[in-house]
Amino acid sequence: MIDNLPKGFQAGAAGAGFKKPGRDDLGLIISDRPAVLAGMFTQNAFCAAPVLVCRDILHKYGKARAVLANSGQANACTGEEGMANCRATQRMVAESTGLMPDEVLPISTGVIGAQLKMDLFARAMPSLIESLGTRDAEGFTRAFMTTDAFPKFATREIELNQGMTRLTIMAKGAGMICPNMATMLCVVLTDAQVSCGSWQDMFAHAVAKTFNRVSVDGDTSTNDTILGLANGASGVIANQDNDLSALEKALTETLGTVAHMLVMDGEGASKVMHIFVRGAASDNDARMAARSVGDSQLVKTAIYGGDANWGRIVTAVGYSGASFDPAEVCLTLCGIERFHKGRPVNDDKEDDLAELLKARDVKVEILLGSGPGSYDYQASDLGHEYVSLNADYRS
Amino acid sequence: MIDNLPKGFQAGAAGAGFKKPGRDDLGLIISDRPAVLAGMFTQNAFCAAPVLVCRDILHKYGKARAVLANSGQANACTGEEGMANCRATQRMVAESTGLMPDEVLPISTGVIGAQLKMDLFARAMPSLIESLGTRDAEGFTRAFMTTDAFPKFATREIELNQGMTRLTIMAKGAGMICPNMATMLCVVLTDAQVSCGSWQDMFAHAVAKTFNRVSVDGDTSTNDTILGLANGASGVIANQDNDLSALEKALTETLGTVAHMLVMDGEGASKVMHIFVRGAASDNDARMAARSVGDSQLVKTAIYGGDANWGRIVTAVGYSGASFDPAEVCLTLCGIERFHKGRPVNDDKEDDLAELLKARDVKVEILLGSGPGSYDYQASDLGHEYVSLNADYRS
Numbered sequence: 001m002i003d004n005l006p007k008g009f010q011a012g013a014a015g016a017g018f019k020k021p022g023r024d025d026l027g028l029i030i031s032d033r034p035a036v037l038a039g040m041f042t043q044n045a046f047c048a049a050p051v052l053v054c055r056d057i058l059h060k061y062g063k064a065r066a067v068l069a070n071s072g073q074a075n076a077c078t079g080e081e082g083m084a085n086c087r088a089t090q091r092m093v094a095e096s097t098g099l100m101p102d103e104v105l106p107i108s109t110g111v112i113g114a115q116l117k118m119d120l121f122a123r124a125m126p127s128l129i130e131s132l133g134t135r136d137a138e139g140f141t142r143a144f145m146t147t148d149a150f151p152k153f154a155t156r157e158i159e160l161n162q163g164m165t166r167l168t169i170m171a172k173g174a175g176m177i178c179p180n181m182a183t184m185l186c187v188v189l190t191d192a193q194v195s196c197g198s199w200q201d202m203f204a205h206a207v208a209k210t211f212n213r214v215s216v217d218g219d220t221s222t223n224d225t226i227l228g229l230a231n232g233a234s235g236v237i238a239n240q241d242n243d244l245s246a247l248e249k250a251l252t253e254t255l256g257t258v259a260h261m262l263v264m265d266g267e268g269a270s271k272v273m274h275i276f277v278r279g280a281a282s283d284n285d286a287r288m289a290a291r292s293v294g295d296s297q298l299v300k301t302a303i304y305g306g307d308a309n310w311g312r313i314v315t316a317v318g319y320s321g322a323s324f325d326p327a328e329v330c331l332t333l334c335g336i337e338r339f340h341k342g343r344p345v346n347d348d349k350e351d352d353l354a355e356l357l358k359a360r361d362v363k364v365e366i367l368l369g370s371g372p373g374s375y376d377y378q379a380s381d382l383g384h385e386y387v388s389l390n391a392d393y394r395s
Numbered sequence: 396m397i398d399n400l401p402k403g404f405q406a407g408a409a410g411a412g413f414k415k416p417g418r419d420d421l422g423l424i425i426s427d428r429p430a431v432l433a434g435m436f437t438q439n440a441f442c443a444a445p446v447l448v449c450r451d452i453l454h455k456y457g458k459a460r461a462v463l464a465n466s467g468q469a470n471a472c473t474g475e476e477g478m479a480n481c482r483a484t485q486r487m488v489a490e491s492t493g494l495m496p497d498e499v500l501p502i503s504t505g506v507i508g509a510q511l512k513m514d515l516f517a518r519a520m521p522s523l524i525e526s527l528g529t530r531d532a533e534g535f536t537r538a539f540m541t542t543d544a545f546p547k548f549a550t551r552e553i554e555l556n557q558g559m560t561r562l563t564i565m566a567k568g569a570g571m572i573c574p575n576m577a578t579m580l581c582v583v584l585t586d587a588q589v590s591c592g593s594w595q596d597m598f599a600h601a602v603a604k605t606f607n608r609v610s611v612d613g614d615t616s617t618n619d620t621i622l623g624l625a626n627g628a629s630g631v632i633a634n635q636d637n638d639l640s641a642l643e644k645a646l647t648e649t650l651g652t653v654a655h656m657l658v659m660d661g662e663g664a665s666k667v668m669h670i671f672v673r674g675a676a677s678d679n680d681a682r683m684a685a686r687s688v689g690d691s692q693l694v695k696t697a698i699y700g701g702d703a704n705w706g707r708i709v710t711a712v713g714y715s716g717a718s719f720d721p722a723e724v725c726l727t728l729c730g731i732e733r734f735h736k737g738r739p740v741n742d743d744k745e746d747d748l749a750e751l752l753k754a755r756d757v758k759v760e761i762l763l764g765s766g767p768g769s770y771d772y773q774a775s776d777l778g779h780e781y782v783s784l785n786a787d788y789r790s
Contacts, residue, residue, distance in 0.1 A: 046713035046721050077709050079738030112706025113739045222710050297692070297777075305786025311507025314472050315617050318441035326441050343474030344508045382692075384782050391700025391778070 004137045004155040006166040006191035008032045008233025012131035013143040016124035018072025018117055019110065026121070027069040027135070027143030028128050029187065030097065034063045035229035036196050037105075038188075038203040042224035048076035049086040050106040051225055057102050062196045065103035067187050067227060068093055069144040071172075072110040073117065076222035085116040092121060096129045107185045107225050109146055109172060141170040144185055147389055148172055152261040158192070158250045160243045162236040165192035167247075169254050173262045184211065184262065186226040188255075192247060193232030195239070202248035203228050210255040214263045214378045260378065264360075269380035271303055275364045280373030285322040287375040289366060292320030294379030304381035306357040308350060310338040317366060324368040332365040333357075399532045399550040401561040401586035403427045403628025407526030408538035411519035413467025413512055414505065421519050422464040422538030424582065425492065425527060429458045430624035431591050432500075433583075433598040437619035443471035444481040445501040446620055452497050457591045460498035462582050462622060463488055464539040466567075467505040468512065471617035480511040487516060491524045502580045502620050504541055504567060536565040539580055542784055543567055547656040553587070553645045555638045557631040560587035562642075564649050568657045579606065579657065581621040583650075587642060588627030590634070597643035598623050605650040609658045609773045655773065659755075664775035666698055670759045675768030680717040682770040684761060687715030689774030699776035701752040703745060705733040712761060725762040729754070 005011060009031050013024040039058045041051050057064055068089060075082045086108075090101040108116070135143075141151040155168040173184035188203075207226060238247050263272050275294050280286035293299055296316040302309040310333055317329065331339035334356035336349050356362075400406060404426050408419040434453045436446050452459055463484060470477045481503075485496040503511070530538075536546040550563040568579035583598075602621060633642050658667050670689050675681035688694055691711040697704040705728055712724065726734035729751035731744050751757075 044710060044713035045719070046709055046724075074706070077706055077734060077737070077739060081738075111704070112710055113734070114706075115739075222706075222713060297781075301782055301786050304782065307786065309506070311469070311472055311509075311617075314441055315439060315507055318439035318617060324440070329441075339472060339508070342472070343476070344472060344510075382782065383786070384779055386692075387696055387699065387777065387779050387782060391696045391702065 005168055006189050006231070006233065008191055008231045009189050010133045011135040011137070011140040012128055012133065013135050013139055014124045014128040014131055016070070016117075016120045018070060018120060024139070024143040025071045026124050026128055027140045028093065028132065029067040029140060029189070030132060031065050031229060031231040031233070033231055033233065034065055034103070035231035036194060036199050037062055037064045038200040038228035040203065040207050040226045042222060044222045046077055046222045048074055048108060048223040049078060049082040050075055050108045051223060052083065053086050053090070054105050054107070054225055054227065057105060061102065064105050064229060065099050066093060066097070067105045067107060067229070069107045069140070069185065069187070070110070070116070071144045071146050073108060073114040074110045074112045074223050075108040075116050076112045078113065078115050081115060085118055088118060089116065089121055092125050096125060105227055107144070107187075107223075107227070109144055109185055109223055112222055137168050137170050141172065144172045146172065149265050152258050152265070154254050154257045156250060156254055158246055160192065160236050160238050160246060161240055163234065165190060165234045165236045165238070167250055167254055169258050171258045171262065184224045184226070186211070186258070188226065188228040188251070190230045190247075191232065191234035191236075192230055193234070193237045194230045194244070194247065198238070198244055199228060199230050202244065202251055205248060206252040206255050209252055210259040213376060214259045263378045263380050269386070270383055271360055271362055271381040273303055273362050273364050273379045273381070275366070275377040275379065276374070277366045277368060278374045279370050280368040280375070281323050281371040282373040283375055284373070285324065285368065285371070286373040288320045288322040289317050289368060290375045290377035292316045292322075293364065293366070294377050297382060300379070300382035303357070303362055304383040306354065308333065308338070308353045308357060313364060313366070314339055317368075322368065328369040330367040334359070334363055400563055401584050401626070401628065403586055403626045404584050405528045406530040406532070406535040407523055407528065408530050408534055409519045409523040409526055411465070411512075411515045413465060413515060419534070419538040420466045421516070421523055422530070422535045423488065423523050423527065424462040424535060424584070426460050426624060426626040426628070428626055428628065429460055429498070430626035431589060431594050432457055432459045433595040433623035435598065435602050435621045437617060439617045441472055441617045443469055443503060443618040444473060444477040445470055445503045446618060447478065448481050448485070449500050449502070449620055449622065452500060456497065459500050459624060460494050461488060461492070462500045462502060462624070464502045464535070464580065464582070465505070465511070466539045466541050468503060468509040469505045469507045469618050470503040470511050471507045473508065473510050476510060480513055483513060484511065484516055487520050491520060500622055502539070502582075502618070502622070504539055504580055504618055507617055532563050532565050536567065539567045541567065544660050547653050547660070549649050549652045551645060551649055553641055555587065555631050555633050555641060556635055558629065560585060560629045560631045560633070562645055562649055564653050566653045566657065579619050579621070581606070581653070583621065583623040583646070585623075585625045585642075586627065586629035587625055588629070588632045589625045589639070589642065593633070593639055594623060594625050597639065597646055600643060601647040601650050604647055605654040608771060609654045658773045658775050664781070665778055666755055666757055666776040668698055668757050668759050668774045668776070670761070670772040670774065671769070672761045672763060673769045674765050675763040675770070676718050676766040677768040678770055679768070680719065680763065680766070681768040683717040684712045684715045684763060685770045685772035687711045687717075688759065688761070689772045692777060695774070695777035698752070698757055699778040701749065703728065703733070703748045703752060708759060708761070709734055712763075717763065719763040723764040727760040729758055
């Protein structure tokens with residue numbers, strides 16, 4: 001165990017050459033005992049083969065021992081051949097480690113529609129197994145980066161009634177990020193001992209408040225997977241109410257940290273909009289307004305350019321489908337009110353605002369009325385780097 | 396009358412200096428007799444003042460004599476002051492021409508949230524009135540261009556039972572283009588005589604098949620307006636079934652021509668995707684799939700880059716919300732099938748496809764199953780020019 005992984009987990013990585021030589025693109029995590037499993041998956045109708053396999057394992061067994069991650073090929077939209085390949089990679093790990101194939105959770109990211117390169121998998125397997133114990137959280141994360149500019153991981157200790165436990169989160173994702181977890185892979189490890197039901201419940205709550213509230217481009221991928229493995233290796237049982245609350249709080253905070261990293265690394269992103277909608281008729285109306293603003297190409301490009309073109313924000317609220325009275329709407333940008341109850345605010349603060357818009361984090365506050373509904377949302381801007389990265393991703 | 400305007404209509408334009416000096420930014424069309432009016436307007440909850448005024452005139456009177464168009468300021472999100480200014484511009488035209496204020500239809504485009512520059516309106520009015528009869532369809536269109544790279548207009552003769560009539564369409568729009576008519580202004584003129592009900596009906600049908608099926612950025616603006624004025628100055632009455640069919644057919648075809656110009660001039664667009672969805676459970680399922688593909692940032696950037704990354708198209712279908720069986724879906728790109736009943740097509744046509752993707756018009760055919768639903772949709776790509784144009788639009 002390397003010190004930023006929870007007890008009982010080992011990580012390894014290898015360079016299989018799936019896309020570019022000379023970098024790790026295959027990672028493995030193994031727990032020394034069965035871990036209670038939680039999982040959430042993409043809402044896309046085209047689920048990648050590894051998503052189908054992980055979902056199956058979650059429903060059938062509710063526990064697992066290992067995670068096998070690759071970049072380069074997403075193994076999505078690959079038909080029966082893709083499913084057979086996915087199962088074969090489980091068997092490769094099982095044969096080398098003595099695990100059962102269905103104790104191995106496969107996760108894949110990369111080009112959609114491309115088949116896994118099975119010969120490269122087979123050739124890399126011995127060095128992957130040999131590397132177990134040589135990688136920490138960062139080392140595993142680097143093995144499944146694609147267009148990510150930096151590895152995303154976070155780790156913390158959590159003190160429970162019976163003693164200290166650790167939580168470590170490792171994620172990838174930069175493009176196709178959208179609520180409901182677009183191309184985003186995330187592995188959460190803890191050595192706390194927690195029941196299957198409690199673990200899945202706190203997972204669902206934490207993801208709803210974090211990963212499902214960030215957006216880069218509004219595209220929901222075929223491969224999104226978030227897996228949680230709680231192996232209990234600390235010997236600390238989380239079964240009292242305050243233990244479960246402490247664990248859920250730590251999980252939510254740490255997932256929030258990693259979610260912010262995803263938006264910050266939104267492909268080519270230079271800025272993050274923090275959108276706060278208040279006073280809506282319902283939380284759902286607030287959500288519609290927030291997502292419409294955060295996903296608007298015109299708002300994203302204005303924020304990229306540092307242009308205080310607040311009319312585009314109001315316009316995006318206007319076509320969001322949220323229910324509100326236009327005469328009640330107020331908009332505050334970077335702390336400066338620009339639109340008050342349906343009218344523009346005339347003042348001499350344009351220069352101040354232009355200065356504030358140079359910041360990396362831009363606060364957008366929208367008051368829709370006097371209702372109880374609210375929603376927070378983080379979205380990246382849209383600039384030249386996004387276009388450059390995505391216009392020729394495959395080559 | 397200049398020869399590409401229908402009989403009884405005169406156009407003029409002036410440079411008021413609303414944004415940049417030295418170009419026409421104020422246009423006027425006057426009919427020598429009352430014209431039957433049709434109109435369709437933005438679905439945005441924040442309607443610009445001129446939209447509210449035009450809608451009011453349509454509902455109260457169903458006819459009008461003039462169209463006053465300006466660029467520079469959209470007069471949207473401008474509160475009561477914006478409404479008072481809009482009414483004042485109607486009065487200025489009325490005082491100079493002897494019309495009633497509510498015979499003048501105002502349309503505005505430009506920065507949202509900025510008030511009209513009333514002093515510049517007043518100063519330009521005499522030269523605007525004096526210019527009547529000196530501009531043709533192109534001249535009027537140029538007066539309300541914003542980021543448009545070229546003026547969009549089309550004109551044609553239509554032979555009806557009683558004789559020849561003319562149809563002329565003048566439009567602006569490049570950004571904020573989205574179904575339900577985002578920042579798009581369009582004026583349709585004809586000298587045919589047609590009843591109010593027939594004219595509005597054929598309008599609604601034609602717009603649904605044309606302007607409501609094009610997209611640049613998915614942003615629906617506050618100002619979209621399409622106005623139709625039929626003044627009957629040809630003396631030709633369109634009242635028989637085959638007359639009405641001929642007029643509707645010509646209107647649909649000509650609006651289609653202009654709609655294609657809008658997408659082609661999508662801000663910074665270099666290519667147009669022509670998306671055809673077939674075999675859907677319903678037309679609405681087909682529509683959802685087509686819009687999801689055409690509005691996807693990842694698909695748009697791939698098309699811009701000429702990258703045959705068809706997995707992104709399938710992915711966008713997958714998260715569209717349309718109902719279908721993933722195992723039935725087929726995708727053909729530029730005539731080459733890439734995805735057949737849920738599986739990738741393996742062949743050696745990648746190089747052919749790369750060559751075909753260099754074309755300006757890119758055909759995307761999606762078969763969702765064996766249902767009766769279908770939908771066509773045109774969408775622009777997303778490139779560096781879009782970002783450059785929109786990152787600092789106001790300055």
